[in-house]
Amino acid sequence: MTGRSATRQAFPLRWCDPHPYMAPRRKAKAHTAPPIGDPMTNPDGTIQVRINGEHRRVRAGLTIADLALELGLEPTKVAVERNLEVVPRSTLGQVLLDDGDELEIVHFVGGGDHGVTLDDDSWTVAGRTFRSRLIVGTGKYKDFAQNAAAVEASGAEIVTVAVRRVNVADPKAPMLTDYIDPKKITYLPNTAGCYTGEEAIRTLRLAREAGGWDLVKLEVLGEAKTLYPDMVETLRATEVLAKEGFKPMVYCVDDPIAAKRLEDAGAVAIMPLGAPIGSGLGIQNRVTIRLIVEGTSLPVLVDAGVGTASEASSAMELGCAGVLMNTAIAEAKNPVMMARAMKLAVESGRLAYRAGRMGRRMYADPSSPLAGLI
Missing domain, CATH: 3.10.20.30 (Beta-grasp domain)
Structure with a gap:
C-alpha cells in the first residue's frame, strides 16, 4: 500500500501485544x-x-x-x-x-442538580463513553516523549494510531506503547496510507487480530496531493467492515448525502474533513458541516484541517461531538502548549454550543435600557 507523506505516526503492531479492552472483566x-x-x-x-x-x-x-x-x-x-x-x-x-x-x-437529587457541573458532558460512540471531545493523532512529533506530553496536556482519551509493519531489524526500538499506556488511553487504529477499500479492510483485519480492536478509524484516500477520501471505496469498505463486526468511525467529504449513506452502511461516527489533511486552513464550509450534524443520529467529528484553537472551537460551536487533529498540535512551535490550548478551545466551543448562541440581527439593539435617560 502507498504511504502518505507526513502522515500520522505509524504504530507497529506485534502479534503478541495484548489488548486491554478484550481482557475478561474481573469478577x-x-x-x-x-x-x-x-x-x-x-x-x-x-x-x-x-x-x-x-x-x-x-x-x-x-x-x-x-x-x-x-x-x-x-x-x-x-x-x-x-x-x-x-x-x-x-x-x-x-x-x-x-x-x-x-x-x-x-445518587438521585430532587428537581435537578442545583450545582451546575460544566464538565459533566460526555459523548458516546459504539457504546463507549468518553469525557474528552478531543482526539489527537500520534505523528509528526520529534519523539514519543513529546507526543506523550502533548496527549497528557490535551486531556484526550483517544489517540489515532497507524498500522505498520514491525521493524524486524530493530525489534527493541521504542514503541508508542512505551510512552502512551493503552490501558489508560484508547487506541484507535486507522488506515492512513490506504488508497483502496481492500487495503483498508486488510489493514484493519490485521489490527484486530493483533490487538483485538473493533472500534477503528477508516480512511480510504483518493490521491496523494489532496488526501481527499475516495467515497466509492470508503462506502464499500464501510459495508464490509460493519458486516465483519467492526465499528468504523469514517473519514469522509463534507457532504450530508454521503454522510447519510455511511450511516446506512454501518458507520458508528461520521468524520468529515474541515479542509485537506495537514493544511491548517480551518473549516472551509461551515454550512455543510452543520447540515451533516443535523442530518445524522451518529456522532460527527471534524477530522482534518484545524490549524489553531479558534478553529477547534468553531467546530464545536457547530454542534459537532468532537474534533480530531494531529498537525495543528505536532507542528506548533510549542506542541504541549498548543495541546492545552486545543483542550480549552474544544471545551469552550462545546460549552458555547450548549449555552445557545444569541440570534443574529440586521440592525443594532442597545444593551443599556432606554428608560430613564437624562
Whole structure:
C-alpha cells in the first residue's frame, strides 16, 4: 500500500501485544485481606482507583462500602458502577477494590442538580463513553516523549494510531506503547496510507487480530496531493467492515448525502474533513458541516484541517461531538502548549454550543435600557 507523506505516526503492531479492552472483566472478589506482597499494592499500602473521572489513592483492602463511607456517603443511598458493571447494592460490603478500578458513584437529587457541573458532558460512540471531545493523532512529533506530553496536556482519551509493519531489524526500538499506556488511553487504529477499500479492510483485519480492536478509524484516500477520501471505496469498505463486526468511525467529504449513506452502511461516527489533511486552513464550509450534524443520529467529528484553537472551537460551536487533529498540535512551535490550548478551545466551543448562541440581527439593539435617560 502507498504511504502518505507526513502522515500520522505509524504504530507497529506485534502479534503478541495484548489488548486491554478484550481482557475478561474481573469478577467481584470476596471480602478478604490482600495478601502480603500483593504486586498490585503499593509499598505505602495503597492502590489507585478512578472515582467519577478522578484518580485517587485509597487504602488497600477496602470494600466499595468502606470507600463510600470514607467519602462521606451512605452506601444504602448510592448506586455504584465498577469497571462498566453495576454492583448490586447488597454486595457493596463484600466487593473489594482492585488497583486500577474505575468507579462511577451516583445518587438521585430532587428537581435537578442545583450545582451546575460544566464538565459533566460526555459523548458516546459504539457504546463507549468518553469525557474528552478531543482526539489527537500520534505523528509528526520529534519523539514519543513529546507526543506523550502533548496527549497528557490535551486531556484526550483517544489517540489515532497507524498500522505498520514491525521493524524486524530493530525489534527493541521504542514503541508508542512505551510512552502512551493503552490501558489508560484508547487506541484507535486507522488506515492512513490506504488508497483502496481492500487495503483498508486488510489493514484493519490485521489490527484486530493483533490487538483485538473493533472500534477503528477508516480512511480510504483518493490521491496523494489532496488526501481527499475516495467515497466509492470508503462506502464499500464501510459495508464490509460493519458486516465483519467492526465499528468504523469514517473519514469522509463534507457532504450530508454521503454522510447519510455511511450511516446506512454501518458507520458508528461520521468524520468529515474541515479542509485537506495537514493544511491548517480551518473549516472551509461551515454550512455543510452543520447540515451533516443535523442530518445524522451518529456522532460527527471534524477530522482534518484545524490549524489553531479558534478553529477547534468553531467546530464545536457547530454542534459537532468532537474534533480530531494531529498537525495543528505536532507542528506548533510549542506542541504541549498548543495541546492545552486545543483542550480549552474544544471545551469552550462545546460549552458555547450548549449555552445557545444569541440570534443574529440586521440592525443594532442597545444593551443599556432606554428608560430613564437624562
